[in-house]
Amino acid sequence: MSAAPVLACLLREALPEAAVLDLGQPAWPVLPWWPGARCGLADAAALAPAEAALLRRFHQGPAGLPVLGLAGTADDDVPVVTDRPMLLVLDRLPPPALTPWLEAGAMILRRGRTEGMPPLPGPERGRIMLLGGSAARIERWDLLVPPEAVAPLFDRLHAAAHHLAASLGGSAGWQVGGRVASPSLASLGMLVMGPERVPPLAVPADALLHDLPEPASGAALPLGAARRVRLLLGGLPARPAWLRLRLRGADPARPPALFLDGGWLDQAQCRMEGETCVLEAPVRPRPDQTSIVGLALPEGAPPGLILLGLEVGP
Amino acid sequence: MTDARNGLTVWTPLPPERNGIADYAHVLLGSLAAHYDCRAACDDWLGRAPDGIPVVDAALAHRDAGPRVLHQIGNNPGHGFVLRAMRRVPGVVTLHDPGLLYLYETAGEDAASIRAGMLAALPGLPAVYGRHQRELGLQTRANHLLFDLAGETLARSRAVIVHSEYARQRLRLVHGPDATAHVAVIPHFLPPATLPDRPAARARLGIGQEEFLVVTAGFATAAKRFDWLIEALDMACRAGAQLRWIHAGAERAEEYALSAAIAERPALAGCAGVTGYLDEAALDDHVAAADVLVNLRxxxxxxxSGSLARAFAAGTCCIVSDTAAYAELPRDAVLQIPLTETVPLLARALLALAKAPARAAEIGERGRRYACAEMALPTVAARYRTVIEESLGRPVIAPPTAGPPPLLVVEAGPQLQARTVAAALAGRQGACRLLLAMPDLGALAQLTLDRPALLAELLPLGARLRAARVEAAPRAGLLLDLELGWPA
Structure with missing residues (x-):
């Protein structure tokens, strides 16, 4: 199992103000669990041309931002350094375009050990080792932060871990522990005891990357005249789950068709909860790629579908 | 040859799209399933493939595509997604129409890409027509004959399948023997289903068993020469032919106003009709009910032509123009009408056959026997497999990557000539950055004042300017983001 969903939930609670850029290629592991996070490519040239063309279709938020690294001109977009704390999720060295972020002291989250990494631009950083997964299979991530932030951030992460454990089967199902070893080094573990548990995923429609012609401006994602849409989710755990979309404006007699990674989910069911149509299907995402959900109106179905949100869970 | 069940991904339009190639692909997929685990990659996610063949979103189909890939490309906007897939996932291409200019024009390809494609043409043409297109926006119908835009498909494909020797030779003439060495000819196939018998089809359509029925089929395009056919039918009727004509297909009034042209001929108007678009079953009925299918070009x-294949299957006599691929058909299997004196010759043929329908039936039977020998679906599928398997090792031009484009520097100045820029860009495809370097920004400003049409003068016909910005450092100049040749 990947520890990314659990760690993303901890970090989100501990760093609610952070601006997040997930550069974990090819399947953004933090993106789904951090609505509003931006995704990008540390090495766009490593991507197959067809996959790059696919990802180039998507944009995000009211500004319609593309996947970072795929704009492809000399004026390629680079995120602006702001006053918000910045968190970069990496699985390789950061691209040169992000040097301003690093020089401004951005935090780094990286799967695996960081001891051997070349020095990063910017101020000195302390390290919080994050251990996730299960006792039988521990997965290590490192969080690099300013040294003065190690202890207070450890405390917030520790508290967040207890909150999350309580909401995911109770504290008996989890082993939570850790300590601050020095002013610049801490470790925190949150290991599942027994069956795997993944935090349920609920993404509001306006946080989804999509390929509609117009950016979303409100809380929902109206399809307008479009009869189909693709939604980029990021990396999901490779385990059986239910994919659930909440919609308004669907005709239950001619419900939209649901797709995952290009294939039709022919077991999808449609039910009404008041005015909301819930379209759901059993899925098993693939771990090696970013998951992409598709929604298509069949012939004769009325246009004007509105997506309210997306969930992946039991 | 392959013994195991290899996968094959086929990028293609599918029914219910009203597109003859969608119907062709549907039948072909069912037949290729005897050799491969097929899946269809379609822009219409709800497109219909034969039972057991999954349809996947064409934009995501690359993820599980193995080395065996087939693209079905025709000359209309419904194939834009196939063209784009071909660039990124190379494989074998069935080129249903060797002329692709209309596809490029209507599928969102930019003008510079089209001009780049026009460069492969008979000597002397591209410079003149390309300049007219860029500077005056001039685009004539002649362009569709003079420029085939097939160069990109040839270069990016492991093999190319065409349906006639004419198409192969035409490509060879324009693009040369090296660029077309991987072009194979596989004829159109006979429809797998048995066409309805003539009496039953006529009964369903309300056509008398003794009537002499002439049928035309498909979209009523200008190239199908309904102007000639109408005049010939009119002559035949005035000469005493008793016949009925049905166009089994939709009008394309922007190309040829068929109904209006029929209405202008009183002798014809009473015995002619246009059905509009037909589903496959209704089209089969019309072709099977016909004494003669006329297919001019x-x-x-x-x-x-898919309707020609249907007519062969039904044993319907076919009248075709004696040109291009139609000229390759055996002389005893069809009636070929020369391109000179077409109208009177066609009128005489129709008059003669209307008076002796048994002669039409004889020709139709010879056509059926020919098609059964050469165009049987299992034979065609086996030939596809051979081409696909033999193409696997053939190299193609690498698709451009998504990384930063290369930076080229040209020392600019008042004397900078287009040939200098052309030399710097020669042989490049895809994105690149070109810095027109100047000693300082003042000199750059002076240059642009002196030569206000600087970029139009300097950039080659096949270069598309995506962005431009002034650079102060590390070298002063004008930095151009360019897309060269075929798009990424």
Missing amino acids: FPSTGES
């Missing part, structure tokens, strides 16, 4: 770029 001028000009022809070597395209194939």
Whole structure:
């Protein structure tokens, strides 16, 4: 199992103000669990041309931002350094375009050990080792932060871990522990005891990357005249789950068709909860790629579908 | 040859799209399933494939595509997604129409890409027509005959399948033997289903068993020369032919106002009709009910005809133009009408056959026997497999990557000539950055004042300017983001 969903939930609670850029290629592991996070490519040239063309279709938020690294001109977009704390999720060295972020002291989250990494631009950083997964299979991530932030951030992460454990089967199902070893080094573990548990995923429609012609401006994602849409989710755990979309404006007699990674989910069911149509299907995402959900109106179905949100869970 | 069940991904339009190639692909997929685990990659996610063959979103189909890939490309906007897939996932291409200019024009390809494609043409043409297109926006119908835009498909494909020797030779003439060495000819196939018998089809359509029925089929395009046919039918009727004509297909009034042209001929108006678009079953009924299927073409770029294959299967006598791929059909299997004196010759043929329908039936039977020998579906599928397997090792031009484009520097100045820029860009495809370097920004400003049309003068016909910005450092100049040749 990947520890990314659990760690993303901890970090989100501990760093609610952070601006997040997930550069974990090819399947953004933090993106789904951090609505509003931006995704990008540390090495766009490593991507197959067809996959790059696919990802180039998507944009995000009211500004319609593309996947970072795929704009492809000399004026390629680079995120602006702001006053918000910045968190970069990496699985390789950061691209040169992000040097301003690093020089401004951005935090780094990286799967695996960081001891051997070349020095990063910017101020000195302390390290919080994050251990996730299960006792039988521990997965290590490192969080690099300013040294003065190690202890207070450890405390917030520790508290967040207890909150999350309580909401995911109770504290008996989890082993939570850790300590601050020095002013610049801490470790925190949150290991599942027994069956795997993944935090349920609920993404509001306006946080989804999509390929509609117009950016979303409100809380929902109206399809307008479009009869189909693709939604980029990021990396999901490779385990059986239910994919659930909440919609308004669907005709239950001619419900939209649901797709995952290009294939039709022919077991999808449609039910009404008041005015909301819930379209759901059993899925098993693939771990090696970013998951992409598709929604298509069949012939004769009325246009004007509105997506309210997306969930992946039991 | 492959013994195991290899996968094959086929990028293609599918029914219910109203597109003859969608119907072709549907049948072909069912037949290729005897050799491969097929899946269809379609822009219409709800497109219909044969039972057991999954349809996947064409934009995501690359993820599980193995080395065996087939693209079905025709000359209309419904194939834009196939063209784009071909660039990124190379494989074998079935080129249903060797002329692709209309596809490029209507599928969102930019003008510079089209001009780049026009460069492969008979000597002397591209410079003149390309300049007219860029500077005056001039685009004539002649362009569709003069420029086939097939160069990109040839270069990016492991093999190319066409349906006639004419199409192969036409490509060879324009693009040369090296660029077309991987072009194979596989004829159009006979429809797998048995066509309805003539009496039953006529009964369903309300056509008398003794009537002499002439049928035309498909979209009523200008190239199908309904102007000639109408005049010939009119002559035949005035000469005493008792016949009925049905166009089993939709009008394309922007190309040829068929109903209006029929209405202008009183002798014809009473015995002619246009059905509008038909589903497959209704089209089969019309073709099977016919004594004669007329399938004229001028000009022809070597395209194939699905309705002709249906007529062969039904044993219906076919009258075709003696040109392009139609000229390759055996002389005793069809009636070929020359392109000179077409109208009177066609009128005489129709008059003669209307008076002796048994002669039409004889020709139709010879056509059926020919098609059964050469166009049987299992034979065609086996030939596809051979081409696909033999193409696997053939290299193609690498698709451009998504990384930063290369930076080229040209020392600019008042004397900078287009040939200098052309030399710097020669042989490049895809994105690149070109810095027109100047000693300082003042000199750059002076240059642009002195030569206000600087970029139009300097950039080659096949270069698309995506962005431009002034650079102060590390070298002063004008930095151009360019897309060269075929798009990424």
